[in-house]
Amino acid sequence: MSTPAALWESSDVTSSTQVTEKGDPTESKNSQNSSLSLANEAPETKDNENTSEQEKRPIQGWRWFAICTAVYGTSILYGLDTTIAASIQANAVEDFGSVQKLAWLGTGFSLGSIAxxxxxxxxxxxFNLRYLYFGFIVLFEAGSALCGAAPNMNALVFGRIWAGLGGAGMYLGGLNTVAIFTTNREKALYMGLIALFWGVGCILGPIIGGAFADSSATWRWAFYINLVCFGALLPAYAFLPSFDPQPTKPLSAKLREMDWIGAILNAAVYATFVIALTFGGATWAWNAGGTIGTFVAFGVILIAFILQQTFAILTTEESRIFPVEFLRRRIMILLYVLTACSATAVFVTVYYIPLYFQFVHGENGITSAVRLLPFIFLFVLAVLMNGIIMPRSGWYMPWFGVGTVLITIGSALMHALVNSHTGNGAIYGYSVLLAIGCGLTIQAAYSIAPAKVGPARTADTVSFINSAQIGGVTIALSISGTVFQNIAYQRIQTATVGMGFTSADIHGAISGTKSIVFDNTSPEVRAQVIEGIVDAISQVYIMVISAGALGIVCSILLPREKLYMTANAGG
Known part of the structure; x- marks a missing residue:
């Protein structure tokens, strides 16, 4: 067995983990170099104690600190860009117009990621972890530079999609780095820290974006700041570890191994879905040919993707991008759905609480985003609790059970009780319930799923759960944006009927720009308009209630088991 020092200096690192499993006959009994021990009580034998003592990370000391700096730094940047458009969109519309493309500033980034x-x-x-990870960091920075220098709305939207592509690659690179180079005992904590920094970035995004948008620096620096951070983190990137899962295979053979057809179909599925929801009811009527045609295209491409992946058409079972075999394992499906439900709750809350304060109290981007601080603190605390306590206790089902119940209660209160006269304390209280529920569940699957599948499928497992998280974000932003835009439009149109306002005027009011709807109406009409917008925000939380309820059902179906993991690094 190689020593940790030897593994540090090696360009290729392999991790062998012994796993034995009992108590769940539906799960696989063996995986490559791994087994899982499940029991009602942890085995406390001398052999087990010796194994625990020998369990060490292959990289230690200051180099590990530098790697963690790089991983968590990129997590923050990815989180920032996921939500930073929430507080700069009105400023971008004022500069470029094209209010009908406003929704793409938020969904474009998540679409690039999930595609x-x-x-x-x-x-x-x-491919080699180091080169792939750093390559996507550069891609993300290039997309950020394009956003900052965008001459028009089309360029800004394209830059957001481009940055989303790079951001997904660098975020997944961080997850794989932690999954490969940590022991199973500490994996949950390090994975939890990725969620923590990503979540902090997500919630700070509107604050930082609002700060730039309200300053002389302008909204463009909300994207240029990524380039400054890249320069600051560049020394840490030099220590990104090298891990080649197929060191003897030439590059040409690796390229042929990729499922390019599946990749194109997968991207097209999400693209058509987002286009249909983003344009439907806003730019196109729901019964217009463009809306119907896009939904039809979505259905046809989705069926083609399912068939191509199921029967490995023009690819192989080993190379197909979607791990179809995971769908035969109940726990993998449940973890996927639970992660998507949690991501839905996080992003609806992050986007719509600041929006509420902007319209009801007339706050600017900074002060409205600061209203998320109670959510931030409790979310971070809950993520840390899950990352530290869950692997020590061995139980994971209760975390999902409690978390999804809190998500359901918090979102139900936001839907039923929030109006334009609701006190700030009440909104903080409801958001705290959502924060704790999301924090207990958002990252747990990243530790559980790899242990259930084994280290030979680490990359597939991390990608599978990450697609649930980012896919949940994309779907949540698309559906919530459509619901909010359409209901708010109807309410404002009803409140201003006969006043001669155009469709563009109403959409401008919804976007938060300086609209004549607010400037040229009486206080009574403005109050009705604001109440209509608040009602639209409350309707958005129906989706979160549904996500929480679905999460409760899935948590009930999880195995009642303790999960104990031991690992040895070797070569």
């Missing part, structure tokens, strides 16, 4: 995430999961199982 490539499954392909990236396969790529990280084929």
């Amino acid at each position: 490539i995430i499954m392909s990236l999961g396969k790529a990280y199982g084929i």
